[in-house]
Amino acid sequence: MSELLAIPALILLLTLGAGLVRVVIGPTPTDRLMAAQLTGTTGIATLLVLAPVLRAPALVDVALVFALLAAVAAAAFTRQRRSAEEP
Amino acid sequence: MSSPPSSVDRDGTQGRSPVLAALSVSVLTVLFAGLWLTLVGPTDPGSWIIGVPAVIAAVWARQRLAPAPGRGLSLLGALRFLPVFLIESFKGGIDVARRVLGTRLRVEPGLLTYRLSLDSRAARVFFVDLVSLLPGTLSADLQGDTLVVHALDCRVDAAPELLRLERHVARVFRERLPEQGAPTP
Amino acid sequence: MVALHWLAAALILAGLLFFVAGTVGLLRLPDALSRLHALTKADNLGLFLVALGLLVANPEPFFALKLLLIWLLVMAAAATGAHLIAKRAVRGDGEDAP
Numbered sequence: 001m002s003e004l005l006a007i008p009a010l011i012l013l014l015t016l017g018a019g020l021v022r023v024v025i026g027p028t029p030t031d032r033l034m035a036a037q038l039t040g041t042t043g044i045a046t047l048l049v050l051a052p053v054l055r056a057p058a059l060v061d062v063a064l065v066f067a068l069l070a071a072v073a074a075a076a077f078t079r080q081r082r083s084a085e086e087p
Numbered sequence: 088m089s090s091p092p093s094s095v096d097r098d099g100t101q102g103r104s105p106v107l108a109a110l111s112v113s114v115l116t117v118l119f120a121g122l123w124l125t126l127v128g129p130t131d132p133g134s135w136i137i138g139v140p141a142v143i144a145a146v147w148a149r150q151r152l153a154p155a156p157g158r159g160l161s162l163l164g165a166l167r168f169l170p171v172f173l174i175e176s177f178k179g180g181i182d183v184a185r186r187v188l189g190t191r192l193r194v195e196p197g198l199l200t201y202r203l204s205l206d207s208r209a210a211r212v213f214f215v216d217l218v219s220l221l222p223g224t225l226s227a228d229l230q231g232d233t234l235v236v237h238a239l240d241c242r243v244d245a246a247p248e249l250l251r252l253e254r255h256v257a258r259v260f261r262e263r264l265p266e267q268g269a270p271t272p
Numbered sequence: 273m274v275a276l277h278w279l280a281a282a283l284i285l286a287g288l289l290f291f292v293a294g295t296v297g298l299l300r301l302p303d304a305l306s307r308l309h310a311l312t313k314a315d316n317l318g319l320f321l322v323a324l325g326l327l328v329a330n331p332e333p334f335f336a337l338k339l340l341l342i343w344l345l346v347m348a349a350a351a352t353g354a355h356l357i358a359k360r361a362v363r364g365d366g367e368d369a370p
Binding site for chain 3: 122125128129176177179180181183184186192196217219220222223225227228
């Protein structure tokens with residue numbers, strides 16, 4: 001069972017990679033900001049699925065830290081431009 | 088209206104009995120200790136060497152930073168809202184997946200505005216976040232009392248759904264919404 | 273036991289479907305805010321199903337608590353992030369102005 005979870009992990013990474021196409025082609029900064037959302041959720045799912053495959057339960061803790069930082073990352077990304085423009 | 092629309096009690100500490108304050112500190116301590124246990128797991132009692140100071144620091148920081156909310160939360164309201172939330176967020180995911188995976192995209196995106204009646208900041212933030220997780224709507228901007236909502240399909244009127252959601256949030260946060268016959272356009 | 277493994281597999285597969293839907297939406301939808309819908313809602317449900325599947329395969333109370341914590345944090349992050357990104361787009365800061 002555990003080894004079979006490598007397949008969903010691979011599929012998740014593929015969806016993550018395909019989603020990054022949108023980040024690359026844009027066309028608006030809004031599309032690029034979505035990288036924060038995409039890597040947040042899909043990355044966390046990948047880590048959770050990989051934890052039993054690699055027999056590394058610590059990956060669940062890594063996922064937890066990712067989840068904790070996801071909100072901060074989104075806030076930081078969206079702030080950046082505005083504060084750079086204002087002065 | 089018997090009572091004036093109360094604003095949020097900013098300093099929050101006034102009028103609270105010491106018993107209640109002690110109770111809230113002990114509840115917080117139990118919560119943070121549970122959180123610590125969740126993080127490190129039950130198998131390592133030595134972790135409490137770091138855990139106990141961390142829990143104390145967390146309780147202290149919570150007491151310092153967050154003023155106690157004016158009315159507190161209604162547990163009953165929250166319990167009644169939980170299944171609604173789970174079902175609705177499920178429907179939100181299924182809805183968007185169906186629209187996107189069909190051979191023809193079924194979307195008619197557009198913006199609409201909604202007047203918020205919720206009063207306290209916490210309730211508003213909670214509502215704004217919920218709107219984004221539920222089917223077809225995404226909260227885009229909040230200016231004063233006006234919430235700009237992006238709808239995936241603006242052929243469906245989202246206002247009744249938002250009103251229903253707002254009533255649930257009001258119940259969780261023990262707020263009384265004004266009885267409005269028709270929401271202002 | 274075997275039935276539980278099938279249930280876990282089914283839940284994880286269903287979760288994957290929503291992740292795929294999120295990415296398809298991200299690539300297919302016509303405007304940025306609609307793409308944000310797909311990303312926020314579909315990926316959230318996907319994560320919920322994947323986490324539930326992993327929990328069924330490995331039912332331990334503390335694993336469950338940790339997954340619950342992750343799910344709550346991701347929901348808060350997704351909702352907050354979606355709102356902030358949408359607000360930025362609607363207000364037309366930067367190059368987003370229509």
